[in-house]
Structure formats: structure tokens, C-alpha cells
Amino acid sequence: MTIKKQDVLIIGVGGQGIILASDILGEVAIAAGYDVKKTDTIGMAQRGGSVVSHVRIASHVWSPLIKEGDVDILLAFEKLEAARWTPYLKSDGLAVINNHAIPPLSVSLGTSQYPTNQEVANILRQRTDKIYFIDGTDKAKELGDIRTLNILMLGYISSLLPIKLEIWQDCISKTMPPKILDINVRAFEQGRKESTRVNL
Amino acid sequence: MKKLLSGNEAIALGAYHAGVSVATAYPGTPSTEILASISQFNDIYAEWSTNEKVAMEVGLGAAYAGVRSMISMKHVGLNVASDPFMSAAITGINGGMVIVSADDPGVHSSQDEQDNRLYAKFAKVPMLEPSDSQEAYDLIAIAFDLSEQFDTPVLFRSTTRISHSKSVVDVNKNRTAPKQPLFKPDMPKYVMLPAYARMRRPLVEERLMKLAAYAETFPYNQIMWGERKLGIVSSGIAYQYAREVFPEASFLKLGMIYPLPHKLIRQFAEQVDRLIVIEELEPFLQEHIQAMGIKVSGKEFIPRIGELNTLIVKNAATGTGLLAKPQQQKPTVSLPPWLPARPPLLCPGCPHSGMYFVLSTMGQRAKLLDADGRAQKEPGLIVNGDIGCYALGTNPPLRVHDTTTCMGAGIGHAQGMEKAGVGAKVVAVIGDSTFLHSGITGAVNAVYTQAGITIIILDNNTTAMTGHQEHPGTGISAQGKKTKAVDLEQLVKGIGVSDVKVVDAFNMKALRAAAKSSIDNPELSVIIVRGACVVQVKRRTAPSAIDAEKCDKCGVCLMIGCGAIQKDNDRIYIDTTLCVGDICTICQQICPKGAISSMPTAEAKK
Numbered sequence: 001m002t003i004k005k006q007d008v009l010i011i012g013v014g015g016q017g018i019i020l021a022s023d024i025l026g027e028v029a030i031a032a033g034y035d036v037k038k039t040d041t042i043g044m045a046q047r048g049g050s051v052v053s054h055v056r057i058a059s060h061v062w063s064p065l066i067k068e069g070d071v072d073i074l075l076a077f078e079k080l081e082a083a084r085w086t087p088y089l090k091s092d093g094l095a096v097i098n099n100h101a102i103p104p105l106s107v108s109l110g111t112s113q114y115p116t117n118q119e120v121a122n123i124l125r126q127r128t129d130k131i132y133f134i135d136g137t138d139k140a141k142e143l144g145d146i147r148t149l150n151i152l153m154l155g156y157i158s159s160l161l162p163i164k165l166e167i168w169q170d171c172i173s174k175t176m177p178p179k180i181l182d183i184n185v186r187a188f189e190q191g192r193k194e195s196t197r198v199n200l
Numbered sequence: 201m202k203k204l205l206s207g208n209e210a211i212a213l214g215a216y217h218a219g220v221s222v223a224t225a226y227p228g229t230p231s232t233e234i235l236a237s238i239s240q241f242n243d244i245y246a247e248w249s250t251n252e253k254v255a256m257e258v259g260l261g262a263a264y265a266g267v268r269s270m271i272s273m274k275h276v277g278l279n280v281a282s283d284p285f286m287s288a289a290i291t292g293i294n295g296g297m298v299i300v301s302a303d304d305p306g307v308h309s310s311q312d313e314q315d316n317r318l319y320a321k322f323a324k325v326p327m328l329e330p331s332d333s334q335e336a337y338d339l340i341a342i343a344f345d346l347s348e349q350f351d352t353p354v355l356f357r358s359t360t361r362i363s364h365s366k367s368v369v370d371v372n373k374n375r376t377a378p379k380q381p382l383f384k385p386d387m388p389k390y391v392m393l394p395a396y397a398r399m400r401r402p403l404v405e406e407r408l409m410k411l412a413a414y415a416e417t418f419p420y421n422q423i424m425w426g427e428r429k430l431g432i433v434s435s436g437i438a439y440q441y442a443r444e445v446f447p448e449a450s451f452l453k454l455g456m457i458y459p460l461p462h463k464l465i466r467q468f469a470e471q472v473d474r475l476i477v478i479e480e481l482e483p484f485l486q487e488h489i490q491a492m493g494i495k496v497s498g499k500e501f502i503p504r505i506g507e508l509n510t511l512i513v514k515n516a517a518t519g520t521g522l523l524a525k526p527q528q529q530k531p532t533v534s535l536p537p538w539l540p541a542r543p544p545l546l547c548p549g550c551p552h553s554g555m556y557f558v559l560s561t562m563g564q565r566a567k568l569l570d571a572d573g574r575a576q577k578e579p580g581l582i583v584n585g586d587i588g589c590y591a592l593g594t595n596p597p598l599r600v601h602d603t604t605t606c607m608g609a610g611i612g613h614a615q616g617m618e619k620a621g622v623g624a625k626v627v628a629v630i631g632d633s634t635f636l637h638s639g640i641t642g643a644v645n646a647v648y649t650q651a652g653i654t655i656i657i658l659d660n661n662t663t664a665m666t667g668h669q670e671h672p673g674t675g676i677s678a679q680g681k682k683t684k685a686v687d688l689e690q691l692v693k694g695i696g697v698s699d700v701k702v703v704d705a706f707n708m709k710a711l712r713a714a715a716k717s718s719i720d721n722p723e724l725s726v727i728i729v730r731g732a733c734v735v736q737v738k739r740r741t742a743p744s745a746i747d748a749e750k751c752d753k754c755g756v757c758l759m760i761g762c763g764a765i766q767k768d769n770d771r772i773y774i775d776t777t778l779c780v781g782d783i784c785t786i787c788q789q790i791c792p793k794g795a796i797s798s799m800p801t802a803e804a805k806k
Contacts (some may be wrong), residue, residue: 013542026204026366036204039330040366048763049544062444064437067510071528080540083664087533104542108758108767109597111571112540119536126533148776165505 012077017150022053039065084094098136148187155191207362210333212237214340222262226667228274229309230363231302252277263297273301289323296344301588308506320458327355391543412459420455428497429476431472548764549780551705551731584610584749588631608638615651660733705731708789738769743779750795
């Protein structure tokens with residue numbers, strides 16, 4: 001099986017390791033013989049703002065930006081961001097959401113409110129019923145380092161793409177510094193295991 | 201070898217392989233990674249220049265000396281560097297010189313949206329524009345060849361979406377041997393006295409005609425025939441969107457967008473039923489083609505404001521009848537209007553937070569401003585901000601900047617307001633890198649004109665917003681070597697400011713005292729607020745915690761705008777994963793109830 005077209009939108013909050021995750025996904029797709037384009041919109045912030053990364057995999061890719069309504073996999077590291085980027089998802093696309101809230105400051109200041117999981121799911125259901133909340137942050141904490149969240153999330157979607165496991169493992173070991181490689185390998189395996197538990 | 205490279209990385213690698221000897225830049229999104237990448241090669245000279253004008257002058261000097269130089273900057277950087285740039289256009293070069301201008305359509309991280317293709321026409325120099333990383337890698341080498349062949353600086357245009365997109369690059373070259381420096385005096389060429397400048401003028405026109413002839417056969421100006429019903433002229437990233445929306449159409453794709461190949465354009469136009477231009481920002485290509493007497497459209501339906509994307513191009517094409525309306529409309533998604541936005545913030549532990557908290561509480565500022573940041577009355581304190589992370593302090597709850605325009609401008613604005621005679625006290629706030637970039641001249645002017653303003657230099661010892669580049673104040677070169685550091689305190693004293701205070705960025709009492717005494721001083725005063733950028737400080741200690749029994753939920757700590765301090769269901773608490781610990785403690789110092797303290801280390805570990 002080969003990929004005809006796979007548009008993956010990885011979203012979350014600055015500091016969650018989104019850019020690294022999309023870089024690895026891009027390298028994996030190249031190693032598997034595809035054309036890849038990826039682009040990030042980071043805006044102004046070093047930390048704390050919305051981060052969006054578009055990864056497009058196909059035999060030939062033109063625009064690096066995914067067209068609104070075309071996303072095959074929405075990989076959200078944060079719940080509010082999942083809701084915000086719903087219009088990008090295609091009908092019946094897949095939404096994988098880290099069950100974790102990072103409330104914007106306006107929520108703390110009392111000028112806005114954070115959506116409940118139900119509200120996030122209701123927004124997503126305008127596009128798809130394939131909505132999966134996973135306890136990524138909690139699992140990463142259990143592994144011993146919250147920063148492994150990005151690799152754990154990648155592990156989760158790795159089983160959905162027809163790309164050999166060895167390519168993933170190879171790219172991760174090439175990208176990660178030796179000191180933190182072991183914990184990230186375990187995070188990847190954990191994520192992959194989580195996804196096989198549900199019938200995606 | 202195939203590599204996944206960003207446009208900026210591809211430009212850097214391509215220039216390195218083209219034998220560049222000297223690379224200069226001032227950091228600016230989306231251009232920063234060009235110099236950051238090329239500076240990693242130790243066999244070239246690379247510098248973070250004080251500002252873009254200096255970068256241009258250094259690059260031009262190197263080119264005069266006979267070696268290849270590359271100067272990179274964001275679109276507004278070319279405004280700063282435009283004076284030496286215009287001179288370079290008239291003197292020409294010796295070694296090849298390429299100026300990379302990275303535009304920011306959509307204003308992702310800038311103060312304006314401008315189309316720097318117009319600079320090519322203005323300066324009468326050629327401009328190349330890649331449409332992906334492979335072309336960025338290939339075209340930058342050609343740019344150096346063109347520069348030497350036609351004795352001209354070459355503009356190389358990128359945009360945010362080219363610079364910050366990664367695509368596959370076949371890295372198929374090795375480094376060309378760099379040229380040996382040799383400067384042979386040639387006064388009529390290099391000394392722009394009026395008599396010599398007049399002699400150079402016709403040469404510039406001749407050069408442009410030769411370049412236009414060359415453009416006709418330039419291999420990156422390319423016709424790709426499809427159906428002849430529709431012919432599309434495009435370049436850069438817009439070409440990718442156009443190609444995706446119109447897979448069947450014929451294309452004239454331009455890799456050199458100035459000067460334009462008239463014969464090629466006519467040939468293309470004559471063989472298609474309808475001719476359109478799809479370009480981002482200004483109708484640069486369209487107006488040129490119209491001026492040739494050719495019927496063409498584009499900006500009648502393609503927006504001239506903001507960044508394009510495939511959907512915008514598709515909708516524009518559908519709206520104007522170029523594409524049939526789809527039979528079935530996709531159901532649209534409606535997002536609830538109450539969904540909170542997530543504006544970028546100052547980081548937890550940011551050394552700007554303390555002084556900004558002080559300023560936000562002075563002169564009735566917080567009370568006068570409405571939710572949109574407007575006020576009907578003059579506050580007691582006016583704050584002229586500048587370009588850098590601290591501009592994020594404009595967002596609630598701090599709401600500190602009253603003006604922010606371009607690099608270094610805040611000091612001049614403050615002096616202008618004071619000379620205009622406003623009743624308020626006037627302050628200028630500027631970062632260390634920005635002060636060195638172009639704040640110094642404003643400060644000299646303030647000394648000379650005896651301005652009674654206060655200049656606050658937020659010194660975090662780095663260029664933080666663009667990703668922590670070195671600058672003349674850090675004492676480290678772009679290539680990581682130890683060098684001389686410019687001492688800001690000595691600098692401002694040296695130009696004649698007598699009231700100069702240096703304050704610890706995390707000492708709230710000292711910050712407030714300094715702000716009060718300096719602002720009350722009728723003469724010019726400078727406060728240097730010193731504290732390292734928290735992103736660069738690796739040390740973390742036990743986080744702060746709020747004692748729920750002592751806390752009366754007054755909410756003062758929320759007014760710092762610290763992302764670690766959160767509130768839900770009437771409980772105010774500190775997110776232990778975000779709080780940076782003892783290097784900050786601003787919340788501990790301002791809590792009226794003394795309810796915030798550092799967690800015992802043992803407890804924090806749980």
C-alpha cells in the first residue's frame with residue numbers, strides 16, 4: 001500500500017515540540033520515497049502562542065500549505081487548538097487530540113472561557129466522527145519526561161501510515177540526541193501501542 | 201544527496217556552494233535562519249551586523265574587495281539598508297554581491313506588509329525569485345554569476361512561505377573555490393562624486409537593457425504548455441498555489457522577475473485565449489504586462505492584501521468564473537465566537553515582565569484603557585515602545601505600549617511628544633539589540649536637544665524574538681567566538697546622559713524606585729534593566745506556589761501576564777511545569793497578602 005495523498009496538520013502551543021515532530025514526519029516520508037513539503041506558522045512568540053505545522057506527503061506536492069478542508073489527520077497537542085483548526089479537517093478526517101488543556105491568559109483573567117471536551121468534540125463533529133482523545137501528556141509524564149509528548153503523538157499516528165516501522169525508528173534515532181534517545185523510543189512505542197488499542 | 205531543507209537553509213547552502221566568502225545580516229523574521237545556517241561554515245566570514253545598513257555596507261565593501269558576499273534581511277530591513285543599496289546599484293560591484301530580501305505577506309511577524317519587488321525596479325537591478333527550496337538552492341548560485349557578469353548587485357526575493365517551508369533539495373554541488381580578494385582602485389567606479397555618478401548613470405540603463413535581453417533566454421523563465429484556453433503568469437510561492445488550482449492550464453513561470461522578458465511574455469500571451477497573473481501582494485507583474493499593451497487581469501480577483509493560499513486562489517478563480525462552481529458545497533464549520541484566542545505572551549520568567557508591570561500601574565494607564573486598548577484621555581505616562589519581544593506587552597493585561605513603529609523609533613517618538621508639549625511624562629522602551637541597531641542615534645539626538653524623557657533599555661543580552669542571535673553587546677560573534685562587548689552603560693554615559701541607572705530585572709522594589717525617580721527627573725534619564733532571557737537560562741529551581749489559605753483572590757498576580765499563573769473556578773494557582781522558580785519571583789514580591797512562596801524542593805519533585 002502506498003500513500004496517494006496525506007495531509008497532516010500538527011497543532012498546539014509553543015514549547016510543545018510541534019516543529020520537531022513535523023520535521024521527523026517529513027524525514028520519515030522522504031525516507032519512504034515520497035515528495036514532502038512542510039511549513040510552520042509560529043508567529044511572533046518564542047513561547048505560548050499557537051503553533052501550526054503543515055506536513056504534506058504525496059508523489060508530488062505543490063503548495064506547502066494544506067488547503068482548508070483537506071486535512072487527513074489533525075494531530076492536536078492541545079484541546080482548544082483542535083477546536084480552532086477544525087475547519088481545516090476534511091469530511092470524515094481523523095482527529096487525534098491530546099487530552100490536555102493549556103488555557104490562554106484570557107481564561108485566567110476571566111474574559112473568556114475554555115471549552116469542555118464535549119464542546120471540543122461537538123465542534124469537530126461538524127467534520128468527522130473519528131475523534132480520539134488520548135492522554136498524551138499524562139503518559140509522557142509517566143514515562144518520566146513531559147517533553148516526550150511529541151514523539152508519543154507521532155507514535156500514535158505512525159500505525160496509520162503505510163510506512164515501515166524501521167524507517168520511523170531510524171529517523172528518530174538520527175534526530176534525537178543520544179542522552180534522550182532511549183526515553184523517546186519508549187514514548188514512540190507507547191504512542192503506537194495506544195493507537196492499536198482503538199479501531200481507527 | 202536529497203535533503204529536506206527550508207528555503208532559508210537552501211539559500212545558505214547554495215550560497216556557500218557558490219563560493220561566498222562574506223555573509224552579513226541583521227536578524228529579522230523570516231530571514232534570520234539564512235545567516236544562522238551559513239555562519240556554521242567555518243571557512244567563511246559571517247557576522248550579525250549592528251543593523252541592515254551596516255550589513256549592506258560591509259557586504260558591499262567585501263564585494264568591492266573582489267570576493268562574493270551575501271547580505272540577508274527581512275523586507276523592512278531593506279528600508280534601513282536602502283541608502284547603501286541604492287549606491288551599490290550605481291557603482292556596481294567587483295566580486296558578486298547578492299542581497300536576500302525576505303518579505304512577509306500576511307504580516308506574520310512584522311510592522312508592515314510591503315512588496316520588495318518594487319525595490320528592483322526602483323534601483324534598476326535584477327531580481328530572482330525561487331518557488332521552492334530546490335530553486336532557492338539553484339538560483340542563489342546563478343545570482344552570484346549574474347552579479348559578476350553584469351556588474352550589479354542582485355536582489356534575491358524570498359517570502360515567509362518560501363523561507364519557512366521545507367521541501368526536498370537535491371544537493372548536487374560542492375563548494376566553488378572562493379575568489380581571492382584584490383582591490384584595484386577605480387575612482388570613476390567607486391567614488392560617487394557627482395561627476396562620477398553622472399558618468400555611471402547611462403551604464404545603469406545599459407546594464408538594464410542587457411539584463412532584459414538576457415532574461416529572454418534565462419532558463420528559469422519557463423513556459424509550460426497545457427491547455428491554451430488559459431495562460432497564467434506567476435512566480436514564487438504563488439506559482440505553487442496556482443499550479444494546484446489550475447493543473448490543466450498553461451504557465452509562464454518567472455524565476456527572474458526584473459527585468460522582465462518582453463518577447464517571451466508576448467509569445468506566451470499570443471498563444472493563449474485568456475491571460476491572467478497570479479501573484480502575491482502588489483500587481484507588479486500585471487502592471488508591467490499591461491504597460492506592454494497586453495490584455496491581462498489578476499488583481500481584479502486575486503487579493504492584493506495578505507498571504508495567498510490555495511483556497512484563496514481557488515475561491516478567487518471560482519468567483520470570477522475561471523473555475524466552475526462545485527456541484528456540492530462542503531458543509532462549512534462554524535466556530536463558536538467565544539472560542540478564546542491565544543495571542544503570544546511574554547514567557548513565564550521573562551525579564552521584561554517586572555518593568556512592564558511597574559509601567560502598567562503608573563499614570564492611571566490601566567484604568568484609562570478600554571478593552572480595545574483605547575482611551576479618551578491622555579494618561580499620566582505615555583510609553584513609546586519598539587520592536588522586539590517586549591511588544592507582546594501590548595497585549596492584556598499589561599497594555600504597556602502606546603506606540604510601536606519601526607526599529608529604534610520609540611526614542612525619537614518620545615522626544616517628539618515631549619517637544620510637542622504633551623502634559624504626560626514620556627518614556628521610550630527599547631531592547632538592547634534594538635538600541636544598538638538604531639536607538640543610539642535617537643539617544644544622541646535626545647542628549648543634543650535636552651529632551652526630558654526617560655529611555656528604558658531592556659537588556660536581556662540577546663536578540664530574543666528572532667531566536668537569540670548575538671549582537672555587539674553580547675561579546676560573542678555570529679560564529680561563536682569571543683569578541684569585544686559594547687558596554688551600554690558606558691555608551692549612554694559617553695554621549696552625555698548623566699542620570700543612568702542599572703537595575704536588576706527581577707527586583708520589583710528597585711524597578712519601581714528607579715522608574716519613579718527617573719520619570720520624575722526633568723532631565724534626560726536612562727534606566728538599563730538587566731536580566732537574562734529566560735529561554736536561554738537553563739537553570740530551574742523549585743516553582744512558586746500559592747497558599748490557598750492566605751490568598752484572597754485579589755488577582756494582582758494575574759496582572760503580570762505570566763502564563764504560569766492561572767485561574768479556574770475561583771482558584772488561583774501556579775502551573776508548576778511553567779513556573780521557572782527562583783530566577784523570577786515577581787509574583788512573590790507583588791502579592792499583597794504574601795501568599796506566594798517557593799515550594800520546598802522535596803514537594804516540587806512530587
